[in-house]
Amino acid sequence: MSKMTLKTEGDTHVIVTRRFAAAPEAVYRAHTDPKIIQKWLLGPEGWTMPVCIHEGKPGGNFRYEWTNGKGHAFYITGELVELEPYHKIVHIERMHMPDPTPDNRVETRFDPDGNGTLMTMRMTLPDSQTRAAMLATGMERGMEASYVRLEGMI
């Protein structure tokens, strides 16, 4: 039941698509209301988001902080460039690990798709090396998650 696609495009883009069984309005709200974001934008199992700030207006800021409760933590900050309810969000984000990563410009679209929504997220990184580093961060967190699962089994 893999509804999501993830692929690289050219040297600097990453494209993610996903279908949801809810109207664009609901999916858009789930991406802009900090109380809702906090419930799902968590990454691998075992991580929580104790701090979730999202100003919800163009020119506004956002800040997400994650922790795994075992001394590992990191955060993302960014600016909201464009908010077009309930259709499009453009923002710029950087990860702090703790040094900030180069800007990732993310355009997220929500298009009606039958009774649901097709979300298309297009990330633009400054260069191919930054993109690789970003993808590798996913790798690290995935590894972290498998270690956590391993601990649970022993």
Add this chain to the structure above:
Amino acid sequence: MNSLDGAFAALADPTRRAILARLAKGEASVNELAEPFEMTQPAISQHLKVLEDAGLIVCRVEGTKRPRRLAKAGIEAMDQWLALLRKALEKNYDRLDEVLSGMEKPRRGEKR
């Protein structure tokens, strides 16, 4: 240290990940690899040695040049980055499915 540990250790460094990313685009000389970094050539060579020892890249001798390219394990590591990011995102969106199914109810209630 087995080869898997070696590969994980080699990939823990952002410069080495960037070198792999560059090599994903094709073979490159040490000079070309050093160019984007503010590092001396010996420092880059040290990183290349770690990647080579981990089996992620291989070296070819061409006269005085020694261009590097990705080994099979290096290509697999790159694929794995995408796979693991995909897994983390999928988990997020599965959670979002649940959140969304809970959000539909109050909206229907608005029609009262």
